[in-house]
Amino acid sequence: MTDDAGGIGVAPRVGMSVSEVGPLVGSGQTGASWGTASVLVKRNSAEHPNVVANEFIANRLAMLMAVPVPAGDVWTGPDGEDLWICGVIRRGNYYLPPPTPAQLHLIPGIMRARMIVFDTWILNSDRHDENVMCDSSGDAWLIDHDQALFARATEDRSGKLYAARRQKVHGSVIEREAMPSSEHLKQAIAGLQAVPRAAVVGQLEEARRRNLVTGLERDRLRRTLSYRADNIRSLVQVPKDDPREEAGRAPQDPAEEGRLT
Numbered sequence: 001m002t003d004d005a006g007g008i009g010v011a012p013r014v015g016m017s018v019s020e021v022g023p024l025v026g027s028g029q030t031g032a033s034w035g036t037a038s039v040l041v042k043r044n045s046a047e048h049p050n051v052v053a054n055e056f057i058a059n060r061l062a063m064l065m066a067v068p069v070p071a072g073d074v075w076t077g078p079d080g081e082d083l084w085i086c087g088v089i090r091r092g093n094y095y096l097p098p099p100t101p102a103q104l105h106l107i108p109g110i111m112r113a114r115m116i117v118f119d120t121w122i123l124n125s126d127r128h129d130e131n132v133m134c135d136s137s138g139d140a141w142l143i144d145h146d147q148a149l150f151a152r153a154t155e156d157r158s159g160k161l162y163a164a165r166r167q168k169v170h171g172s173v174i175e176r177e178a179m180p181s182s183e184h185l186k187q188a189i190a191g192l193q194a195v196p197r198a199a200v201v202g203q204l205e206e207a208r209r210r211n212l213v214t215g216l217e218r219d220r221l222r223r224t225l226s227y228r229a230d231n232i233r234s235l236v237q238v239p240k241d242d243p244r245e246e247a248g249r250a251p252q253d254p255a256e257e258g259r260l261t
């Protein structure tokens with residue numbers, strides 16, 4: 001599929017590996033069958049206390065931008081622990097190795113741009129090659145968002161996130177090895193800014209409903225994500241061939257202006 005037309009209406013790639021489609025269930029009219037898919041399980045630890053919240057929220061925000069990520073959800077394990085469960089991406093029995101620069105170039109430019117804008121939006125500085133899965137046809141998925149959003153903060157995690165709202169994000173393997181054109185970056189920026197705020201708020205509220213964040217944390221996440229979306233042009237590194245109209249402009253903080261309080 002080519003999505004060089006831009007916009008955010010691109011169907012995500014299949015975000016799981018189905019190992020078995022079993023017997024029919026129900027009336028059979030739709031061919032409904034039991035099936036089996038493989039999942040990867042991640043959990044919070046002392047060193048990584050926010051894995052489940054970071055993964056859940058990043059996954060839902062990625063979907064709002066049509067950035068492909070594995071299908072995922074929070075599941076309560078037998079001992080009551082919240083776990084992050086996501087579909088395994090592989091081709092048959094083969095896991096996808098970290099992509100080479102040439103493979104990264106197979107990912108359509110608008111998708112690479114969207115991935116960069118997404119990582120910038122959620123403050124993810126951990127986009128090394130092992131956290132991008134890419135097949136030989138240019139289908140790609142982003143995995144591992146534990147270092148985004150709250151990252152590894154143990155106390156006042158939403159306060160720290162809000163304090164970092166102006167921070168730029170560096171070191172993405174996509175920026176380093178397969179930088180998209182400024183035109184694609186502009187389209188991806190427009191795509192982020194077209195994501196309805198109500199949809200973002202709805203996902204944050206879902207995280208609160210699942211007790212992954214408190215009400216205060218939900219509100220600070222909303223303000224931080226709003227600020228970064230509003231100022232994304234000054235946060236994303238655009239190639240030099242693009243004279244940025246907004247260069248030098250001090251970022252506006254809608255929260256500080258009272259619009260989001």
Ligand SMILES: Nc1ncnc2c1ncn2[C@@H]1O[C@H](COP(=O)(O)OP(=O)(O)OP(=O)(O)O)[C@@H](O)[C@H]1O
Nearest residue numbers: 040070086087088089090095130131143144145146
């Ligand atoms: N959905 C997935 N499908 C296939 N493989 C996956 C998936 N998620 C993770 N992996 C594999 O497991 C590895 C570790 O997963 P992940 O990066 O999420 O955890 P991590 O503990 O934060 O790892 P690291 O610290 O090495 O980045 C990945 O580099 C990848 O090889």
Ligand SMILES: [Mg+2]
Nearest residue numbers: 130131143144
């Ligand atoms: Mg990783």
